[in-house]
Amino acid sequence: MAEHKKTGAKSKGRGFTMPHIYVILFVFIILASIATYFIPAGTYDRVPGPDGRTTIDPDSYQSVEQSPIGLTEFMTAVPRGLIEAGEIVFFTFIIGGLFAVIKKTGLIEIGVDKLTRKFSKNSIMIIPILFVLFAVICSLIGTQELSLVYVPILIPLMIALRYDSIVAAGTALIATTAGFTTGFLNPVNTGLGQRLSDVPVFSGIEFRIIAFVVFVLIGMIYLMRYAGKVKKNPEVSLVYYDDAEKREQYLKNNFTGDPLQINNRQKVASVLLLLFFGVLLYGVLTQGWFMIEMAGLFIVMGVVVGRVAGLNFTEICFGFNEGFRDVLVGAFIIGVARAVGVVMEDGMVMDTIVNNIGSVVAGLPAVFGAVGMFFFQMLFNFLVPSGSGQALVTMPIMAPLSDLIGVTRQTAVLAYQFGDGVGNLLYPTSGYFMATIALAGISWNKWVRFYLPLFFMWIGTAIVFLVIAQLIQWS
Known part of the structure; x- marks a missing residue:
């Protein structure tokens, strides 16, 4: 209660309070709807692209009859957004449910106890070890959504090591984004972007590896500096009061008591858990698995691991229900965010925006053209x-x-990579990102306060790399 009073007093003294994320997204939906009355409608022809995907014919843009959003389309934008984003919405629910079940088995608590004891004297080193690992994985397979898998494990670990939820979420989100953005072997952005541009797939890897190292170092140092401040003075944490319940749950000792013991059933369950994650990596890397397949595996994983660890079926069901409740708001936000795109597509103004901004970029000198492409991609x-x-x-x-x-x-492909990557941790329309911070219990407003300086650092870094690429005529 005392902490809630402190929070309220602190908020009361402020002249401005950031609106709730629902309000922010609803304003975006309204603005997008209004834009459909003023931006001319237009469309490109859709044609078959690489790997059976549908792409556009760049020479086919044509104006079409204006199609502004009506009252019915506006009212149904959010429900349709939830439907269109259903894959990631339900993936978020399943992830939340799975880790609530695993938590009930005691495996997370035991794992955290062992890691906190191992790193208790030099806890900061856990950040670069995990950071580089997550960045490399994402640069190879391009699945930023794995942040949703990492964060529920990282939260108890980072709290036990006397950091906060932002350090936990940042280790997953910043690392995966650094890897994804520079993706030297990323099939999702690098490979597809090069194929669509008639550039040899994964060519230019040396330059991208240099970019990878620089982006990872900047993100890692930024996060470690914040983590060091929180460790030194916990009250400087942006989520100090929000983490009160987590500290009570995970910050139980100073590593001086006896370590937690694992029983035989838990040992077998932990081995099964590792095997399931091996199956997950195999499916993602070789079978093209994505959210639907991963969600199905997580349901099976929760039931099997929970049962082997000693939970009965009722306890497993209650565990899933608790996890669903924990991520409800974050899952709903994903659908609300998707409604912005639904409105723009219904009003047939998305292609017009692409066409007009492309025309603006075409009028820039070459060196500024590369930077212009980056900003266009980042806004889009x-x-x-x-x-x-x-x-x-x-x-x-x-x-x-x-x-x-x-x-x-x-260079054009690199501009697309940079533009696509750095905004993923800022825009509330980024579904996996909003789901991840929801799992971590971090509001969008507080994450933005933390991430914004790094966002501008990465923008500056991207501009430098693009100018260098253009000056050396990188090809």
Whole structure:
């Protein structure tokens, strides 16, 4: 109660309180709806693309009859957004349920106890070890959504090591984004972007590896500095009061008592858990698994591991229910965010925006053209936060456009990668990101306060790399 009073007193003294994320997203939906009355409607022809995907014909843009959003379309935007984002919405529910079940088995508590004891004297080293691991994995397979898998494990670990929820979420989100953004072998953005641009797939890997190292170092140092401040003075944490219940649950000792013991059933369950994660990696890397397949595996994992560890079926069901409740708000936010794109597509203004901004970029000098492409991709990422979706819409236009203004196609692909990546941890329309911070119990407003300085650092870094790429005519 005392902490709640402190929070209220602290908030009362402020002149401005950030609106709830629902309010922010609803305002975006209203603005997008109004825009459909003023932005001319237009469309590109859709044609078959690489790997059976649908892409656009860059020479086919045409104006069509205005199709502004009516009252019915506006009222149904959020429900339709939830339906269209159903895959990630329900993936978020299943992830929450799975880890609530695993928590009930005691395996997470035992694992955290062992790791906290191991790193208790040099706890900061856990961050670079995990950071590099997550960044490399994402740069190889391009699945930022794995942040949703990492965070429920990282939360108790980081709290026990006397950090906070932002350090836990940042280790997963910043690392995966650094890897995804520079993706030297990422099939989701690098591979697809190069194929759509008629550039040899995964060519230019040396330059991308350098970018990977720089982005990872900047993100890692930024997070470690914040973590060091929190360790030194917990009250500087942006989520100090929000983490009160987690501290009570996970911060139980100073590693001086006897370590937690694991029983035989838990030992077998932990081995099964590792085997299931091996199956997960196999499916993602070799079988093209994504959220539907992973969610199905997680349901089986929760039931099997929970039962072997000693839970009965009723306890497993209650565990899933508790996890569903924990992530309800975050899952709903994903659908509300998708409603912005639904409105723009219904009003047929998405292609018009792409066409007009492409025309603006075409008028820039070559070195500024590469930077202009980056900013265009970063802004468009708000409307289409999917990496592959953005590539299929923009790269058929940006690739030939780069020829006209003297930018190499390799550089155009890099501009798309950077633009698609850095905004993923800022825009509330980014579904996996909003789901991840919801799992961590972090409000969007507080995450933005933490991430914004790094966001601008990464923008500056991206500009430097793009200018260098253009000056050396990287191809």
